[in-house]
Amino acid sequence: MARFETQERCPMLRLRREWRMGRGDVEPGMAIRLLLVDDDAGFRKTLRELLERRAHVQVLGEAGNGEEAVRLSDDLKPDVVLMDLAMPRMNGLEATRQLKARRPDLAVIILTVHDEDVYRRTALAAGATAFLQKKTLGVDLWPTLVRILDLEVGQ
Numbered sequence: 001m002a003r004f005e006t007q008e009r010c011p012m013l014r015l016r017r018e019w020r021m022g023r024g025d026v027e028p029g030m031a032i033r034l035l036l037v038d039d040d041a042g043f044r045k046t047l048r049e050l051l052e053r054r055a056h057v058q059v060l061g062e063a064g065n066g067e068e069a070v071r072l073s074d075d076l077k078p079d080v081v082l083m084d085l086a087m088p089r090m091n092g093l094e095a096t097r098q099l100k101a102r103r104p105d106l107a108v109i110i111l112t113v114h115d116e117d118v119y120r121r122t123a124l125a126a127g128a129t130a131f132l133q134k135k136t137l138g139v140d141l142w143p144t145l146v147r148i149l150d151l152e153v154g155q
Contacts (some may be wrong), residue, residue: 031058032145035076037069037095038084038111043134046083054142058146066090070098079132080148082141083128085112085119093126106150111137 007028031096036044044062051057060076063069072149073081081099085092096108109130110123118132120131129148132140 004028005018031056032149033058033060033077033079035059035061035063035069035073035081037063037081037087037092039064039087040084043084045057046135055140066092066095066098069095073099074102078106080107080109080129080145082109083149084113085110085114085123092100095120096126096128109141109144111150 007038021099034057036046036047036051038047041064044064048059048062051059061072063072065087069081070090082095083092084110087095092110092112099106099108107129108127109132110128111132111134112123114135115133115135121128122145123131130144132144
């Protein structure tokens with residue numbers, strides 16, 4: 001019983017358990033180029049490992065705060081930034097505003113442990129393309145990435 005409760009409280013254990021492998025969701029030869037931004041290095045490492053299992057994902061780099069994210073995004077030119085909401089130095093909202101001012105076409109997905117609707121509204125108002133809770137990331141991330149890619153390809 002205690003083991004189950006621990007797994008349910010730990011987003012990374014749930015993420016590992018729920019992650020689904022893609023089956024041709026993205027056209028061959030296409031890759032979703034990502035920048036991972038989170039102040040928790042362990043979360044970034046696990047997320048990178050899970051994402052790199054996909055044939056159509058390329059993790060270009062990682063940042064530990066919003067300032068690094070803005071700088072790296074300018075250099076690496078990702079298609080999608082996976083951005084933590086709460087970080088030191090520059091939070092995910094301010095970083096999203098700056099990124100979208102530089103590149104309006106850049107997709108930014110806010111990742112957070114917060115589930116209150118006010119966080120979602122604030123993130124979307126800052127320019128985020130999507131808002132995902134870390135506790136459901138294993139189920140929601142891949143379909144969101146595919147949807148965003150489809151939107152970009154369709155334009």
